[in-house]
Amino acid sequence: MKKKVVIVMIITIIIGIFLCNNKIYAESQAIDEQTESKIVEIKNNASHSLEDYKVKYGSDAYGTVAYILNIIRIYSIPLCFLGIAFGAIHRYILGIRKLDTLEKGMGLIVTFVTLLIICQILPLAFAVFVKFGRG
DSSP states (O other), X not given: OHHHHHHHHHHHXXXXXXXXXXXXXXXXXXXOXXXXXXXXXXXXXXXXXXXHHHHHHTSHHHHHHHHHHHHHHHHHHHHHHHHHHHHHIIIIIGGGTOHHHHHHHHHHXXXXXXXXXXXXXXXXXXXXXXXXXXX
């Protein structure tokens, strides 16, 4: 009796799969013109921002360094927060059972907090040096 019920259920599911499938029709154009123009505008703004830094600092080398430091400043925030969270997991969750993991977690937290502070202060120090140190 149980085998018959299982066979009927399997047949019902197979028939249901073939009869009740929804067809998905893709549009002929994946990106409309308005979205495409926004993407091109974002690309142009990113390339112009490097040129803006070069003009602002008065040199290709200083402008490129300032642009790179700005990118590092922006991307260091989420990466360092992930590292701090990873260190906290090692310290407070895994470190309960193993003392070497406890020390590793604290080392990770200190490392990523220090890295975050350095990455946030370095562009400011560079800007102050270039504006007031060059004379």
